[in-house]
Amino acid sequence: MDDQTRIVNQACQRVGNDRLRLMDILLDVQRELRCIDHRSIAQIAQQLNCARIEVEEVASFYSFFSSPRKGDIAIRLCDDIVDRFQGMPAIARAFEQQLGIRMGETSADGTFSLDWTPCIGLSDQAPAALINDTPVTRLTPQRVVEIIAELRHHGDPAKLNTAAGEGNNAHPQIAVEVHNQIRHRGAVLLNDAPADAGLDVALTLNSDAILQRIEDSQLRGRGGAGFPTGRKWRTAANTIAEQRYIFCNADEGEPGTFKDRVLLTEHAELMIEGMTIAALAVGAAHGIIYLRGEYSYLKQHLESVLSQRRQQHRLGCSIGGRPGFDFDIRLQLGAGAYMCGEESALISSCEGQRGEPKTRPPFTAERGYLGYPSVVDNVETFCCAARILTRGAAWFRGFGTAASAGTKLFSICGDCDRPGIYELPFGVTVDELLIAAGARDPAAVLVGGPSGELISQTAFERRICFEDLSTAGAVVVFNDRRNILEIVEYYMAFFVEESCGYCTPCRVGNVFLHERISKVRQGLASPQDLAYLQELGDTIAKTSRCGLGQTSPNPILSSLQNFPLVYSALVKERDDGWQAGFDIQRALEESRRLAKRRSFIYDPSYSDSTNSDKEAPA
Amino acid sequence: MAEQHKKRIATASLAGCFGCHMSLLDIDERILDLIELVEFDRSPLNDLKRFTRRCDIGLIEGGCCNEENVHTLRDFRSNCDVLVAIGQCAVMGGLPVMRNAIMHSDDPLKECFDEAYIDSPYLYNPSHQIPNDPALPLILDKVYTCVDVVRVDYQIPGCPPSGDTLWQTLVALINNRPADLPYELIKYD
Numbered sequence: 171m172d173d174q175t176r177i178v179n180q181a182c183q184r185v186g187n188d189r190l191r192l193m194d195i196l197l198d199v200q201r202e203l204r205c206i207d208h209r210s211i212a213q214i215a216q217q218l219n220c221a222r223i224e225v226e227e228v229a230s231f232y233s234f235f236s237s238p239r240k241g242d243i244a245i246r247l248c249d250d251i252v253d254r255f256q257g258m259p260a261i262a263r264a265f266e267q268q269l270g271i272r273m274g275e276t277s278a279d280g281t282f283s284l285d286w287t288p289c290i291g292l293s294d295q296a297p298a299a300l301i302n303d304t305p306v307t308r309l310t311p312q313r314v315v316e317i318i319a320e321l322r323h324h325g326d327p328a329k330l331n332t333a334a335g336e337g338n339n340a341h342p343q344i345a346v347e348v349h350n351q352i353r354h355r356g357a358v359l360l361n362d363a364p365a366d367a368g369l370d371v372a373l374t375l376n377s378d379a380i381l382q383r384i385e386d387s388q389l390r391g392r393g394g395a396g397f398p399t400g401r402k403w404r405t406a407a408n409t410i411a412e413q414r415y416i417f418c419n420a421d422e423g424e425p426g427t428f429k430d431r432v433l434l435t436e437h438a439e440l441m442i443e444g445m446t447i448a449a450l451a452v453g454a455a456h457g458i459i460y461l462r463g464e465y466s467y468l469k470q471h472l473e474s475v476l477s478q479r480r481q482q483h484r485l486g487c488s489i490g491g492r493p494g495f496d497f498d499i500r501l502q503l504g505a506g507a508y509m510c511g512e513e514s515a516l517i518s519s520c521e522g523q524r525g526e527p528k529t530r531p532p533f534t535a536e537r538g539y540l541g542y543p544s545v546v547d548n549v550e551t552f553c554c555a556a557r558i559l560t561r562g563a564a565w566f567r568g569f570g571t572a573a574s575a576g577t578k579l580f581s582i583c584g585d586c587d588r589p590g591i592y593e594l595p596f597g598v599t600v601d602e603l604l605i606a607a608g609a610r611d612p613a614a615v616l617v618g619g620p621s622g623e624l625i626s627q628t629a630f631e632r633r634i635c636f637e638d639l640s641t642a643g644a645v646v647v648f649n650d651r652r653n654i655l656e657i658v659e660y661y662m663a664f665f666v667e668e669s670c671g672y673c674t675p676c677r678v679g680n681v682f683l684h685e686r687i688s689k690v691r692q693g694l695a696s697p698q699d700l701a702y703l704q705e706l707g708d709t710i711a712k713t714s715r716c717g718l719g720q721t722s723p724n725p726i727l728s729s730l731q732n733f734p735l736v737y738s739a740l741v742k743e744r745d746d747g748w749q750a751g752f753d754i755q756r757a758l759e760e761s762r763r764l765a766k767r768r769s770f771i772y773d774p775s776y777s778d779s780t781n782s783d784k785e786a787p788a
Numbered sequence: 789m790a791e792q793h794k795k796r797i798a799t800a801s802l803a804g805c806f807g808c809h810m811s812l813l814d815i816d817e818r819i820l821d822l823i824e825l826v827e828f829d830r831s832p833l834n835d836l837k838r839f840t841r842r843c844d845i846g847l848i849e850g851g852c853c854n855e856e857n858v859h860t861l862r863d864f865r866s867n868c869d870v871l872v873a874i875g876q877c878a879v880m881g882g883l884p885v886m887r888n889a890i891m892h893s894d895d896p897l898k899e900c901f902d903e904a905y906i907d908s909p910y911l912y913n914p915s916h917q918i919p920n921d922p923a924l925p926l927i928l929d930k931v932y933t934c935v936d937v938v939r940v941d942y943q944i945p946g947c948p949p950s951g952d953t954l955w956q957t958l959v960a961l962i963n964n965r966p967a968d969l970p971y972e973l974i975k976y977d
Contacts, residue, residue: 698939745866747939754858754930760897761926764918769926771859 178210182217190219190540192522197503198464204238218648231524231670232288234377234463241283243278245269245320246300249286250425251660252584252646255295258312261297262312262432276581281325287506288427288664290464293646294581294589301327303466305346338435343471350432351590354606356577358557358569359395359550360593361626365439366484368559372447373490375562377407380451381739388575388755391471393419393511393548394618394642395717399555401611405535406543415458416448416497417541417546418518422687423462423508424619425664426644429579430549432591435639437553438475442499444552447495447559448545459500460516463506472501503764508668512716513546514538515670526670527716550579570596574635582607584616584647596635600661603645613650614733617641620661621721622726623728624654654699655691656735658725662687665722676719679710684728695741704730795962796843798868799831802857803884803931804850807948808875809833812847814951822955825962830867839867841973843963846870848940849948852932853884856925865938866933870961874954876947885931897929947974 171179181198182642185191199210206229214221231237247253266272269282270552276283291300295307306317306326320330334340335349355361370382385400418441422430433441445457461469476499479485489495505732507525509515511742514528515538516625528534538604540545547555554576567575574596583589594603601672604612616624617634618641625632625639632638634645662684671677686703689695707723707730714720730737744750758769799864800861809832811831824861828844846868852858865871876882890896905911905918944957953973960967 297926502865625806696939743939746862747871748862749935749939752858752937754855756859757928757930757932758855758926760929764897764901765920765926767922767926769855770922771855771925 174203174209175213178213179217182214186527187217188221189220189523190520192225193502193505193519196225196229196232197505200240203239204244205237206235207237207239218422224515226788227524228370228522232463232507234506239280240285242368243281243325243327244283244302246285246287246290247273248288248290248292248298249656250289250293251657252289252293252426253298254660255585255652256296257650258297261299261309261314262309264311265318268315268318277771280319285529287464288508289427290666291422291428291431292348293426293428293583294585294591295349299332300464304328304330304468305348306330307347307349329769337715338471341471342466343474344435345469345576348431348435349587349590350436350501350595352432352436353590354592354594355587356569356576356593356595358566358593359433359437359440359553359579360591361593363440363560364556366439366443368556369446369484369490370773371559372450373492373495379453379454380447380559381407383558384451385564387455387554387558387566387717388573389554389558389566390574390636391548391552392550392554392642393579394424394640396636396640399547399551402449402535402547403452403545405533406454406545409536409543411543413456413542414444414452414454415542415544416452416454417501417516417520417539417544417698418445418459418499418549418552419511419513419546420465420550421460421462421504421511421516422465423511424586424614424621424642424644425617425661426583426646427642428583429581429583430641431465431468431583431592433549433553433579434465434472435517438472439479439708440553440556441549442479442485442552443721444547444554446484446497447555448547448552450495452487452543454543454545455496455498456500457497458520459499460502460504460520462510463504466503467664469503470499476501488722497656507670508664509670509718511584512718515716516546517544524670526672527718529715533750548733550643571635571637572635573637578634579643580634580641581643582645582647584611585612585645585649585652585654597632597633598774600625600639600645603634607645607647609647609649611649611651612647614648614654614657616646616648617645619644619646619724620664621718622724624657624732625728625730626726629732654729654733655687655740658729659687659691660682661725662722664717669718669722673713673715673719675710675713676715676722679706679714679719680722682706683710683723687726688736689751692742693740693742694750696743696749697741698752699751700730700741795826796829796841796847797826797831797847797958798829798839798843798864799833799847800849800860800864801832802850802860802878802934803853804849804875804877804882806832806849808847808849808878808954811946811948811951812954814853815940818955825960826833829899833961838968839863844870845872845958848878849875850872851881851884851934852928852937854925854927858928858932861934863935864877864952870941871934871938872942872957872961874944874946874957876945878934879943879945881931881933882947885920885933888930897927901927906929945974 179665182193211225215225293319297309298307337350340349390396392531393773487496504510512527513526534544569577577593577595580592617639645773665680669676707727710723828834846864864875893899900921901918
C-alpha cells in the first residue's frame with residue numbers, strides 16, 4: 171500500500187467511512203497530499219461506497235480543494251478591495267519576487283504555492299494573508315522578505331516569528347498575530363458576563379418559557395437577514411420529529427465582516443452557551459458549529475472549549491444535572507465557499523454535499539439537516555440569546571430601536587483611523603460610526619458588505635437597523651480618492667466567482683453585469699448600458715434562487731441609485747448612434763494578420779477615394 | 789392624421805440567411821396593402837444598393853460577422869430614423885455567433901477558419917486554401933449583434949419572426965402606435 175492510499179484510507183477511517191463527513195475527509199486529504207486528484211477521489215468513493223462523481227462534485231466546489239498539487243506551504247493573499255487599497259498589489263509583487271513564481275503557481279520544488287482568496291475576515295488589519303492555516307496581518311514588502319526567509323529556514327508556518335495579538339489571540343492554542351481591535355464595548359456582548367448565567371436560568375425553565383423569553387426580547391438574526399429568532403426556534407420546536415439540530419453559522423464570509431472572528435476568539439463560551447440554551451428550548455441533541463476554513467486557526471481553541479464544557483457537564487449527557495437533557499456539539503470546517511454562509515447551503519455542506527442552497531419551502535427550521543428540523547443562527551445571535559436569558563427580555567429590548575432590539579457588533583474597516591469592532595445599539599447613524607472610527611474624507615460607505623448597500627454622503631444620517639440600513643456587521647469606508655466603479659467591479663467579480671451555479675439568473679446574469687460594468691469603467695458605455703444594468707440587476711434580484719443571487723446585483727443597483735453622477739460622467743451618447751464600445755479597428759486586427767491584407771473599407775490608405783465610412787473621433 | 793408622405797423603408801440582410809426577408813414576403817396579399825402605405829428604398833427586395841434618400845424605417849436582419857456588415861449597419865443607422873433589428877441573428881447573433889464559443893483558443897479566428905476550410909471531415913477543398921480573395925470583406929474577430937455596433941430602437945425576436953409578427957410591427961411603426969403583438973406571435977417553444 172503506497173502513501174497516497176494509506177493517507178486516503180486513514181482519512182476515511184478517521185470519520186468511520188461516514189459519507190456525511192466527506193468534508194472532513196477531503197480536508198484531511200488536501201492537507202496531507204496538498205491536492206485531491208482523481209486517484210484520491212476514486213479511492214474515497216470506494217471507501218464510502220458511493221459514486222465517484224459524488225466525491226468529485228464536492229471536491230471541485232470548494233476553493234480550498236485543488237486538483238493540481240498545491241505547495242507544502244500554501245500562501246493565500248486576501249484579494250478584498252480593502253486589502254487592494256491598502257497596498258496588496260505591492261505585497262503580491264514581493265511574494266512573487268521572493269518565491270520566483272507568479273500568482274496561481276506552485277514552485278517547481280513543490281514547497282510554495284501562491285494564490286488569491288476573497289476576504290479572510292482581517293480587513294481591519296489589511297493587507298493580510300493566510301499561510302496554510304496561519305494568518306499574517308499588516309503586511310509590508312519588507313515583512314514578506316522576512317517571512318519567506320524564515321519559511322525557507324524552518325518550513326513551518328505555525329512557527330512564524332509573529333508578535334501574537336492581544337487577548338486570546340496570544341493564547342497558546344491560537345497564537346497568531348491577529349488583533350481584536352475592540353474599540354467600543356456595549357452592554358450585551360462584549361462585557362464580562364458571568365459564565366453560564368444564562369444557561370443556569372434556562373435550566374430552571376421549561377422549553378416554552380425559554381422560547382417565550384426569546385420571543386419577548388424581539389431578538390432578530392444577526393447574520394444579516396434579521397429573521398425573528400424566537401419564531402425560528404418555535405417553528406423547530408413545534409415541528410414533530412425524532413431529532414432536531416442546532417447549527418451555529420460561523421461561516422463569516424461577507425467581505426468586510428469580521429465580528430464573529432472576535433466573538434469566536436474571545437467569547438466562544440458565550441456562543442456555546444447560547445447554542446445549549448437553543449438545544450434545551452427546541453429539544454435538540456446535536457449541534458454543529460460550521461467554522462469557515464479561513465478561521466481554522468481557531469479550531470484547536472474551540473475544540474478545547476468544547477471538551478472543557480463536556481468535563482463541566484455543560485455539554486454531553488444530563489447537562490447541568492437535568493435528566494434527559496443531552497446535547498453535544500461538533501465542529502465542522504468549511505473549505506473556502508462564501509455560499510456556505512447561506513443557511514441551507516451550510517447544511518448541504520455539513521451533509522457532505524456541494525454548498526448549494528436547498529429549495530424552500532420547507533424551511534430549515536422545519537426540514538433541514540437530513541430532513542430534521544434545524545435551527546441555524548449566527549454566532550452573535552447565540553451570544554445574544556445567552557445574555558437575554560441572564561438579563562431578561564425587557565433589558566435587551568431597552569437597547570436599539572422599535573423593530574431592532576439590542577446592540578449590534580459592527581466591524582468597521584477601510585479608510586479610517588480606528589478600524590475594528592464596535593458594539594453599539596441598533597439605530598446608530600452612519601455618521602456616528604464614521605466619527606467613532608475616525609473616517610477620513612469618507613465619500614462612500616458599504617453597509618452590509620457587497621450584498622448590502624453602497625451609500626453616499628447624502629445618506630450618512632441614515633440609521634443602521636432592520637428598518638433602514640441593515641447589516642450583518644460590515645461597514646466599509648471609502649474615502650473620496652477611491653474609484654467607486656472599481657469597487658463595484660471588484661464586488662461583481664466576487665459574486666461571479668462565488669455563485670454556486672445552480673440557477674441561471676445568478677450564474678449567468680452576474681457575468682453579464684460584470685462585463686457591462688467593465689465597459690462603463692472603460693468609458694465605452696452608452697445610456698442604454700445603464701438601463702441594461704438596472705433591468706438585468708432587477709431581474710437577477712427577483713428571479714434568483716437564494717439570498718446570494720437575490721442580493722448579488724446590489725453593488726450595481728445601489729451605486730446606480732446613490733452615485734448617478736459617477737455613472738453619467740462616464741457614459742456618453744454619440745450623435746451618430748454608433749456604439750462607442752465597438753472598436754472596428756480592434757475587431758479587424760486579427761483578420762488582417764491572417765489574411766495578410768488591409769481593409770478595403772477601414773484602412774484609409776488602401777483606397778482614399780472609395781472610403782465613405784471614416785471613423786469619427788470618439 | 790394626414791399622410792405627409794409615404795413612409796420610406798430600407799431593409800438589409802447582414803450575417804443572416806435571408807429567412808427574415810422571406811418571412812416578410814409571408815405577409816401574402818397584404819403586400820399590396822403595404823405598398824400603398826410605404827415605398828421601399830435601399831433593399832434586396834428591389835435590388836437598390838444605396839440609399840437614395842433618408843428613410844423612416846430600417847429593418848436589419850442578421851448580426852455583424854464581417855467589416856461590410858458593420859459598414860452597412862452604420863450606414864443604416866445614419867440614414868434611418870427608426871432602426872429595427874429583426875430575427876434572432878440581429879438580436880442575439882443567432883447561428884453565426886456560435887463561432888464566438890471558440891474563445892479558449894490562443895488563436896480563435898485561425899482555429900475557426902481551419903475547422904471550416906481545412907480540418908473538417910466533410911470538406912472538399914483540394915487546394916487546402918482558406919479563401920482570401922481581395923474582394924472578400926475581412927471577417928471580424930467575433931460575431932457582434934446589432935446592438936453591439938449601433939443604437940437600435942426595436943428588436944423583434946424569432947427565427948424567423950412570422951409574417952404576422954413583421955406585419956404587426958410595420959403597421960405599428962407606420963401608424964406611430966404601439967405594436968400589437970399577442971403572446972401567440974412572440975412565443976417560441
